[in-house]
Amino acid sequence: MTEATPLLSEKSGALSGVANVPGDKSMSHRSLMLGGLAVGETIISGLLEGEDVLHTADAMRALGATVEAGGDGLWRTFGVGIGGLREPANTLQMGNSGTSTRLLIGLVSTSPITCTFEGDASLSGRPMQRIMTPLEMMGAEFMAREGGRLPLTVKGTGNPLPIEYKSPVASAQVKSAIMLAGLTAPGITTVIEQTPTRDHTENMLRHFGVQVDVEDLKGGAQAIRVHGQEELQGCAIDIFSDPSSAAFPAVAALINEGSEVRLPNIGLNPRRAGIYETLIEMGADIKYEDERIQAGERVADLIVRGSNKLKGIHVPPTRVPSMIDEFPILAMAASCAIGKTVMTGLEELRVKESDRLLMIANGLKACGVELEMGEDSLVVHGTGQPPKGGAMIETALDHRIAMSFLILGSVTDEPVTIDDAAPIRTSFPNFIDLMKQLGMVIRAA
Numbered sequence: 001m002t003e004a005t006p007l008l009s010e011k012s013g014a015l016s017g018v019a020n021v022p023g024d025k026s027m028s029h030r031s032l033m034l035g036g037l038a039v040g041e042t043i044i045s046g047l048l049e050g051e052d053v054l055h056t057a058d059a060m061r062a063l064g065a066t067v068e069a070g071g072d073g074l075w076r077t078f079g080v081g082i083g084g085l086r087e088p089a090n091t092l093q094m095g096n097s098g099t100s101t102r103l104l105i106g107l108v109s110t111s112p113i114t115c116t117f118e119g120d121a122s123l124s125g126r127p128m129q130r131i132m133t134p135l136e137m138m139g140a141e142f143m144a145r146e147g148g149r150l151p152l153t154v155k156g157t158g159n160p161l162p163i164e165y166k167s168p169v170a171s172a173q174v175k176s177a178i179m180l181a182g183l184t185a186p187g188i189t190t191v192i193e194q195t196p197t198r199d200h201t202e203n204m205l206r207h208f209g210v211q212v213d214v215e216d217l218k219g220g221a222q223a224i225r226v227h228g229q230e231e232l233q234g235c236a237i238d239i240f241s242d243p244s245s246a247a248f249p250a251v252a253a254l255i256n257e258g259s260e261v262r263l264p265n266i267g268l269n270p271r272r273a274g275i276y277e278t279l280i281e282m283g284a285d286i287k288y289e290d291e292r293i294q295a296g297e298r299v300a301d302l303i304v305r306g307s308n309k310l311k312g313i314h315v316p317p318t319r320v321p322s323m324i325d326e327f328p329i330l331a332m333a334a335s336c337a338i339g340k341t342v343m344t345g346l347e348e349l350r351v352k353e354s355d356r357l358l359m360i361a362n363g364l365k366a367c368g369v370e371l372e373m374g375e376d377s378l379v380v381h382g383t384g385q386p387p388k389g390g391a392m393i394e395t396a397l398d399h400r401i402a403m404s405f406l407i408l409g410s411v412t413d414e415p416v417t418i419d420d421a422a423p424i425r426t427s428f429p430n431f432i433d434l435m436k437q438l439g440m441v442i443r444a445a
């Protein structure tokens, strides 16, 4: 266990510059997993070299794939081919990473190997039953702690059954775990999603040559069908910058009047970029330049200008899956806006790296913000003035809570301190340096 690193952030004034945020986390995990399964060489550029993704890289090596770092986000894999995964000699260490854990459990569950997964205190509290249920239907067996918690051992099956599964939760991780399991199963594995979630697995599988069909069903639902036992073909993947990470400098610029920050090469897949739609509805000055399609995904450069004109809005609950990781930073923007911001349909926030709803509410209250928290909702009352601040924030091993409150400290009357900045390395290793370059004042507490 690394030592906690408390940090403090204080009023900064206008921010400016170019913020090169690291590669997309979802795409980075998937590129290593699919590259590690494909036949031949896959060249990945722009990989996020954060702790979460490095856990995926280590696990893929332990499963028999060749995974090599070439420096500066350039990586190379030689995959094992469908059915070629090797039983790891040791426990797979997943650190803080829910995406690594759930997707890899899916991947190994339809191979005749046994793997044990372990994580940190945050990950060990997160629910795995949501993937165990469908994977058991495919033939895998599990042993886990009470409530399907890590440490967990999966005994994969050598005779997987393709299934049709209607997911009870809006979760790209559940969908992806089943799809990855389906790659080794004969025939077609189908996931039905009531509310469609990020579709990076679908897009990337197609990029590797696997047939994935999507059918629109009644009421906005979708059936996603992956064709099993088709070899993945090694390819080249250029990973765009992470729209979730970019939301931190974007909001920092928005709440600091006079700021102008450019964010190059940001992924704007409509299933991922709901935060930008929401901020624009709140009155944010965000421009998209040079919009393009890169590896089947929408990408643009963002220009964000600060003003003190954000206004509170009702965020439509249908938009929640497309900005599921952005509620902590949205809540910070809402606390500086005029009027109330109403956020509903947030039940999944309770089972992220922390109980995010509680962590946001506790932290904002401690900073003097008026709010109401419900079981799955949050209403933040902004006055149009920055909150008082002056609090010590508990971050509970949650990188996004840590980054969000540091950003808030750039406008509050009194500095904001976070109890531990170490988890930021899981997703955004250069966050502190980058924010300082833009003009933020962050120092040891």
Ligand code: S3P
Binding pocket: 025, 026, 099, 170, 171, 172, 173, 174, 176, 198, 324, 325, 348
């Ligand atoms: C992710 C899906 C989301 C998200 C996570 C990354 C992915 O989780 O919160 O950070 O890469 O598939 P859920 O599937 O639990 O919503």
